[in-house]
Amino acid sequence: MMQRELGKVSVVLTNYNRAAYLIECLNSLKRQTYADMEIIFVDDASTDRSVDVVQAWCEENGLAGTDAFVLVRLPRNMGFAGAVTTGLFLARGQYIAVQDADDFSHPQRLEKQAAYLESHPDLALVGTSYATFEDSEEVGRLYEQAKWLHYGEDIRKVYQSGGHCICHGTIMFKGAAFDQIGGLSRRITGAEDYEFIVKFLHSKYPIANIPEILYYYRLHESQRSLAYYSNKE
Numbered sequence: 001m002m003q004r005e006l007g008k009v010s011v012v013l014t015n016y017n018r019a020a021y022l023i024e025c026l027n028s029l030k031r032q033t034y035a036d037m038e039i040i041f042v043d044d045a046s047t048d049r050s051v052d053v054v055q056a057w058c059e060e061n062g063l064a065g066t067d068a069f070v071l072v073r074l075p076r077n078m079g080f081a082g083a084v085t086t087g088l089f090l091a092r093g094q095y096i097a098v099q100d101a102d103d104f105s106h107p108q109r110l111e112k113q114a115a116y117l118e119s120h121p122d123l124a125l126v127g128t129s130y131a132t133f134e135d136s137e138e139v140g141r142l143y144e145q146a147k148w149l150h151y152g153e154d155i156r157k158v159y160q161s162g163g164h165c166i167c168h169g170t171i172m173f174k175g176a177a178f179d180q181i182g183g184l185s186r187r188i189t190g191a192e193d194y195e196f197i198v199k200f201l202h203s204k205y206p207i208a209n210i211p212e213i214l215y216y217y218r219l220h221e222s223q224r225s226l227a228y229y230s231n232k233e
Contacts, residue, residue, distance in 0.1 A: 002092065004175045009037045009110050010091030014083040015054075015101035016044040021218065022053045028104035030061060034111040039063075040090050042072045044083040050101075081192040085183030097172040102218045109214040113172040116210060124205035125173035125197070127166040130215035143216070151209045159201055166207065168193030170215040177205050 011029055015022065029039055043051055054071060055064070063069040070090060074083060088096060095114055099105060109128065116126050131143040150158050150165035158165040181199045184192040200207050 002179070004094050005092050006094050007036050008093035009034055009095045009097055009114055009172070010093035010175070011037060011039050011097045011099050011110070012042070012084060012087035012091060013039060013099045013101060014042045014044060014080070014087060015046060015050050016077065016083070017046045017048045017050060018101035019046070019048045019050040019053050021102040022050060023057060025099065025101055025104050026054070026057050028107070029099065031107045032105070032110045033108050034114060037110060038068050038070065038091075038093065040070045040072065040087045042083045042087040043074065044079070045074050045077040081184035084192075088178060088183050091175060091178075094175055095172055096175050096178055098169055100169040100217075102220065103169055104216050104218075106214040106216070109170075110172070112210065112212070112214060116208070117172065117174065120208065122206050123208050124177035125166075125171055125200050125207040126210060127170040127172075127208075128210040128214040129212055130167050130170055130217050131213050132217045132219050134219040145213060146217070149209055151211055155207060155209060156201060159198055164194050164197075166197055166209055167215065167217070168197065169217060171197070173200070177203070181205075 013025070013029070041054055043054070051071075051073060058064040058069055058071070072086060072090065074086065078086070084098070095117060097110060097113065113126050113128065117123055127149075129145060129149055131145050133141050133143045135141055146167065148165065149167065155165055177200065181203050184196045197207065
């Protein structure tokens, strides 16, 4: 089993044809106040300019060829679960965070989640509240806090009843827990994120949500979740 690097946060960022949003997403990770981190970027056989954008960004930010940024180009499209799991198995950190390519994170997201897990040693996973947004030429960018999340003891009750109350894009979890439960299932199209979080509960790992908005979820016509959770936000 891999010897995990204490204090390091591995951010697994998966992408399929999100070239238009990558700079804002990557810049939000560069601005993180948590210093000891690596970015694992898994491109799921994109057909747009995504890889070119990422490579240029790495050059501009001095990350090309360093251990702080790992670029994985999948030879064929594996889908959401396959791409995420590929990144998770490459993660070296004590903590692993997830980031979607069309969203961005608050500058203190990783710092606050790592501190929360550090101060709650019984927990294995923590999500955060988040705000949705969309860009409009008429009114600019408006943010709205998600209302479907739950906190504290309510989380387990929601999942036991078949509900969902943690946003996958916001999660950070202990690498040691991942080593025990493994990656996302490829058998449940559209519900892979739900199944992954439930695996923590089934393995008797407590999970939590931070009520503070630390993640920003972009609404757009081609987003993956629209077909499955269009009324969630």
